[in-house]
Amino acid sequence: MSNALSGKGRVSAELIERIRAKASEVGYVPSQAGRALRTGRTGVLGLVLPDISNPLFPQIAQAIEYAASNIGYGVLIADSRGEVAMQTEAVNRLIEQDVEGIVIVPRRGTRIADIGCPVAVIDSPSTPGNTVAADHWQGGQEIVEHLTGLGHRNLVLIGNNPASNVQNDRIGGMKSRIPSDGKAEVLWIEPLEQEWGKGCLLGLAGKVAEGFTAFVAVSDLHALRALTELHRAGIGVPEEASVTGFDDLLWSSVVTPGLTTMRMDMPRIAEIAVGALARVIEADCPETSRTATGTVASVEMTKVPMQLVVRQTTAPAASPTPEMSPQTPEGKCLC
Amino acid sequence: MSNALSGKGRVSAELIERIRAKASEVGYVPSQAGRALRTGRTGVLGLVLPDISNPLFPQIAQAIEYAASNIGYGVLIADSRGEVAMQTEAVNRLIEQDVEGIVIVPRRGTRIADIGCPVAVIDSPSTPGNTVAADHWQGGQEIVEHLTGLGHRNLVLIGNNPASNVQNDRIGGMKSRIPSDGKAEVLWIEPLEQEWGKGCLLGLAGKVAEGFTAFVAVSDLHALRALTELHRAGIGVPEEASVTGFDDLLWSSVVTPGLTTMRMDMPRIAEIAVGALARVIEADCPETSRTATGTVASVEMTKVPMQLVVRQTTAPAASPTPEMSPQTPEGKCLC
DNA sequence: TTAATTAGATTAAACGTTTAATCAGATCTG
DNA sequence: CAGATCTGATTAAACGTTTAATCTAATTAA
Numbered sequence: 001m002s003n004a005l006s007g008k009g010r011v012s013a014e015l016i017e018r019i020r021a022k023a024s025e026v027g028y029v030p031s032q033a034g035r036a037l038r039t040g041r042t043g044v045l046g047l048v049l050p051d052i053s054n055p056l057f058p059q060i061a062q063a064i065e066y067a068a069s070n071i072g073y074g075v076l077i078a079d080s081r082g083e084v085a086m087q088t089e090a091v092n093r094l095i096e097q098d099v100e101g102i103v104i105v106p107r108r109g110t111r112i113a114d115i116g117c118p119v120a121v122i123d124s125p126s127t128p129g130n131t132v133a134a135d136h137w138q139g140g141q142e143i144v145e146h147l148t149g150l151g152h153r154n155l156v157l158i159g160n161n162p163a164s165n166v167q168n169d170r171i172g173g174m175k176s177r178i179p180s181d182g183k184a185e186v187l188w189i190e191p192l193e194q195e196w197g198k199g200c201l202l203g204l205a206g207k208v209a210e211g212f213t214a215f216v217a218v219s220d221l222h223a224l225r226a227l228t229e230l231h232r233a234g235i236g237v238p239e240e241a242s243v244t245g246f247d248d249l250l251w252s253s254v255v256t257p258g259l260t261t262m263r264m265d266m267p268r269i270a271e272i273a274v275g276a277l278a279r280v281i282e283a284d285c286p287e288t289s290r291t292a293t294g295t296v297a298s299v300e301m302t303k304v305p306m307q308l309v310v311r312q313t314t315a316p317a318a319s320p321t322p323e324m325s326p327q328t329p330e331g332k333c334l335c
Numbered sequence: 336m337s338n339a340l341s342g343k344g345r346v347s348a349e350l351i352e353r354i355r356a357k358a359s360e361v362g363y364v365p366s367q368a369g370r371a372l373r374t375g376r377t378g379v380l381g382l383v384l385p386d387i388s389n390p391l392f393p394q395i396a397q398a399i400e401y402a403a404s405n406i407g408y409g410v411l412i413a414d415s416r417g418e419v420a421m422q423t424e425a426v427n428r429l430i431e432q433d434v435e436g437i438v439i440v441p442r443r444g445t446r447i448a449d450i451g452c453p454v455a456v457i458d459s460p461s462t463p464g465n466t467v468a469a470d471h472w473q474g475g476q477e478i479v480e481h482l483t484g485l486g487h488r489n490l491v492l493i494g495n496n497p498a499s500n501v502q503n504d505r506i507g508g509m510k511s512r513i514p515s516d517g518k519a520e521v522l523w524i525e526p527l528e529q530e531w532g533k534g535c536l537l538g539l540a541g542k543v544a545e546g547f548t549a550f551v552a553v554s555d556l557h558a559l560r561a562l563t564e565l566h567r568a569g570i571g572v573p574e575e576a577s578v579t580g581f582d583d584l585l586w587s588s589v590v591t592p593g594l595t596t597m598r599m600d601m602p603r604i605a606e607i608a609v610g611a612l613a614r615v616i617e618a619d620c621p622e623t624s625r626t627a628t629g630t631v632a633s634v635e636m637t638k639v640p641m642q643l644v645v646r647q648t649t650a651p652a653a654s655p656t657p658e659m660s661p662q663t664p665e666g667k668c669l670c
Numbered sequence: 671t672t673a674a675t676t677a678g679a680t681t682a683a684a685c686g687t688t689t690a691a692t693c694a695g696a697t698c699t700g
Numbered sequence: 701c702a703g704a705t706c707t708g709a710t711t712a713a714a715c716g717t718t719t720a721a722t723c724t725a726a727t728t729a730a
Binding site (some may be wrong): 042044074075078094096222227250251253255256 | 364366367368369371372375377378379389390392393396397400401404409410411412413414416428429430431432433534536556557559560562563564566567585586588589590591592593
Binding site (some may be wrong): 345369374 | 678684
């Protein structure tokens, strides 16, 4: 009844105590529904992901949930399962559930329309309307600096799909740090698989024969693939070739050798994202919560630096490879 | 106002149409808060996980979210981040958010107390109070049947922690299918790491020297570790040794060679779990939703069979290994 | 023709909370 | 001491929905 007065208004300490006592005696818990109806605040944020089965989803979800619960919000999840149509449908489901704001990790190439509630976008700094993201470009730079610092000059950059902003940023950053006396070749997996079938070999052995000494993947997933393919071909990692990934997925540390990779500061990113949401929510609320303008474009976009995690898949480049001329002419996919 | 009458009561088709028109004209969306207050139904389920960073969390979350949204429920997530204390705290946060039921994947060894709302537990059939789970025992049986069918007789079973019900079930099932002319040795990783440090070698090369031809892990994570360790030691997979995992994590298909593993039927499990919840919710609701009895113990526990996924890490056992005597005497951890 | 039934529309009450408004008593001021 | 001020408690209104109840007019039956 007046329990809420425990903060506002004027009540005697004695009364407040009596209420408290009775409350816990009866096991009273305030109903969120009632509060929500009166105040228009549900205390719930939505989180929509392009595809929950994305391996780095756990990091995102965990960080968002943590950041949200820290400032008193719950997190309602929705999965667009990769389909772009379901993305808007998921958003609709969330706003029907009266979420006060939405954190969205958009599917590749998707633009988030102005919906009726505050939105924070986590994608890549190159995405229009983005709110916060890891600095993928800087991450790309740092990983190749690490490799060039070890003496590597000829790098194979491994990506999956050139349509991804994130992947492009990472590869862009990598390229920008290739020394003038070195060279880099980009290898896109998806087109390759279009032609040779899913799970095909990437022809990495051929690359080392051509003189490449390092394989720089845009994701630990692809790094793992490279790692095992090289192992299989009898090429020692890191003695004969170095391999790096991105994202520091869980298993990066359990493979042998441990994978050198770049890690995002997810807790930070999540904190910024939900923080931005909370700010516009708590600002807009007094007036017209239903008519909230949509995107949190007002708050300037933030880039969070990535961090290098050095493990065992990187080592100094093999001595200037005496036979560096292309011995195996075909660098093709060996599928 | 009477929009809801669109289902109950008696209204003319004409009026119903007029309402609809006006509604969409004004862009009216019914407020969940109001409905929740009146009906006591929030349409939200909670999902609490022992540790979101668990790599198979995506599968669980995705499946639960899908099953829930299919029958009109939203899913609020909560992470107990491994700490048992936070598990109950997470549950409390959820019920404060007025969830109508909770799906919980309990932390190892945790027992779920009777809280004030319906609960479905997903763990292992050996866990008391469990509602639904994959049939880990059967999974263990099937994977070794696959291996013995290929002629393997001496298997190393790799687990992490003997305190896990799930792992014990799997290993139990495995053991139950070891043929009389074969042998099996269990290798627990966690105690090993206690002694030799995290990420230490498991001494697998020694095992193949002793005559073991197959490594059966309780998780793809450990299988991956075994796979790379064997590769590293120059032991061919699957020519010289077979390796299998569990759970069919995302990357199981991208490693080279692709990992043979057992997959849970998560969609099915999720459907059963949220189905059970929905049933008791919709039954209890009319009377006393606040006084719901707690666990969904009433509905009998269900075991969902696991499915074998054969890829390339398993092959017929090498010809009866002529030199099967233990050449490398030390089977110790080589860390 | 009148009373009884009924379809369809309108009104009212209730859910549990918060916030504003009202009220009674006490302290203070002129 | 009377009127003004203030403190703390109590009461009332409102949020948006659903469900029950009331009300009107029209159709049917006697």
